[in-house]
Amino acid sequence: MFGFSLxxxxxxxxxxxxxxxxxxxxxxxxxxxxxxxxCLPQLQREILEVIRRHVQIGDxxxxxxxxxxxxxxxxxxxxxxxxxxxxx
Amino acid sequence: xxxxxxxxxxxxxxIVVTSGKGGVGKTTTSAAVGxxxxxRGHKTVVxxxxxxxxxxxxxxxxxxxxxxxxxxxxxxxxxxKQALIRDRRLENLAVLPTSQTRDxxxxxxxxxxxxxxxxxxEFDYIICDSPAGIERGAQMAMHFADEAIVVTNPExxxxxxxxxxxxxxxxxxxxxxxxxxxxxxxxxxxxxxDKSRVxxxxxxxxxxxxxxxxxxxxxxIPESKAVLRAxxxxxxxxxxxxxxxxxxxxxxxxxxxxxxxxxxxAADPRRGLLQRLFRRAV
Numbered sequence: 001m002f003g004f005s006l007x008x009x010x011x012x013x014x015x016x017x018x019x020x021x022x023x024x025x026x027x028x029x030x031x032x033x034x035x036x037x038x039c040l041p042q043l044q045r046e047i048l049e050v051i052r053r054h055v056q057i058g059d060x061x062x063x064x065x066x067x068x069x070x071x072x073x074x075x076x077x078x079x080x081x082x083x084x085x086x087x088x
Numbered sequence: 089x090x091x092x093x094x095x096x097x098x099x100x101x102x103i104v105v106t107s108g109k110g111g112v113g114k115t116t117t118s119a120a121v122g123x124x125x126x127x128r129g130h131k132t133v134v135x136x137x138x139x140x141x142x143x144x145x146x147x148x149x150x151x152x153x154x155x156x157x158x159x160x161x162x163x164x165x166x167x168x169k170q171a172l173i174r175d176r177r178l179e180n181l182a183v184l185p186t187s188q189t190r191d192x193x194x195x196x197x198x199x200x201x202x203x204x205x206x207x208x209x210e211f212d213y214i215i216c217d218s219p220a221g222i223e224r225g226a227q228m229a230m231h232f233a234d235e236a237i238v239v240t241n242p243e244x245x246x247x248x249x250x251x252x253x254x255x256x257x258x259x260x261x262x263x264x265x266x267x268x269x270x271x272x273x274x275x276x277x278x279x280x281x282d283k284s285r286v287x288x289x290x291x292x293x294x295x296x297x298x299x300x301x302x303x304x305x306x307x308x309i310p311e312s313k314a315v316l317r318a319x320x321x322x323x324x325x326x327x328x329x330x331x332x333x334x335x336x337x338x339x340x341x342x343x344x345x346x347x348x349x350x351x352x353x354a355a356d357p358r359r360g361l362l363q364r365l366f367r368r369a370v
């Protein structure tokens with residue numbers, strides 16, 4: 001009525017906490033929609049395998065980064081090739 | 089650069105943050121100590137040993153970026169470099185998350201040692217965030233430690249559990265088993281200290297706790313609203329707005345690395361009437 005209420009105003013950090021939990025738990029409960037953490041090692045092995053059919057690279061040449069989001073998640077895969085690509 | 093063995097970089101120091109009892113502030117402490125060391129320019133990694141109940145990632149605010157974990161590295165499914173999450177705020181800080189799905193048996197002594205040995209070469213400080221209890225996870229977290237931060241609340245069950253943990257540090261660790269090795273250097277960090285309740289005689293004093301435990305004091309972290317706020321936001325408390333808890337952690341880290349800093353008991357200022365009326369969201 002006078003622009004303030006007796007209910008304590010909800011602190012901003014609590015909202016952040018709730019949002020973070022909702023996003024994380026949605027991923028954990030669903031098994032992350034096909035991107036379960038447990039499938040990533042296999043994904044990595046298979047990517048390496050495919051690339052090795054064409055270029056010789058080491059086990060450490062692959063770097064997978066993930067960012068889980070509310071609506072969508074992104075998987076960033078960086079593969080380092082040796083100095084020159086063996087392309088004809 | 090010559091590869092002279094005698095001139096090699098010193099290896100990093102492994103520090104376990106442990107307590108026995110749960111909920112006393114181990115993860116908050118691991119995050120705060122790790123962040124403060126990194127802010128002071130030391131290359132620091134914080135490892136979560138709580139397999140199956142990972143939470144360090146949430147407290148550090150990198151939960152959305154976990155791809156591989158400690159267990160993947162131990163089992164050879166990922167390289168250490170791939171599992172380390174670099175902090176976006178501090179370039180010297182990294183997190184090694186644990187697995188949310190495996191069980192504690194995945195932590196093998198040989199596996200943990202191999203990962204720690206590799207980390208010792210790259211980092212100045214390796215902070216091991218122990219799970220509660222004294223079972224396998226907690227034992228693995230302390231096994232290869234050079235130093236220990238025993239987090240204790242001024243409360244009977246916490247002090248009792250700390251005493252038990254101090255006993256284990258002196259008996260079952262790698263240093264305890266090696267003849268001629270210095271024992272693990274253990275220090276107590278008192279958290280959730282409430283000065284007004286100590287003054288009124290409701291809470292044990294720091295001296296009381298130290299008399300019982302008989303180990304050196306690393307610092308006194310006051311009960312502070314800043315800790316919940318930092319955990320809500322996923323920011324180590326020392327990287328959030330200034331607070332009594334942050335200042336106390338900064339002092340504790342100074343002592344941890346050998347600075348002489350006088351012990352003080354800080355407390356957040358109470359809000360005045362005007363501040364309470366014109367409350368700003370925190």
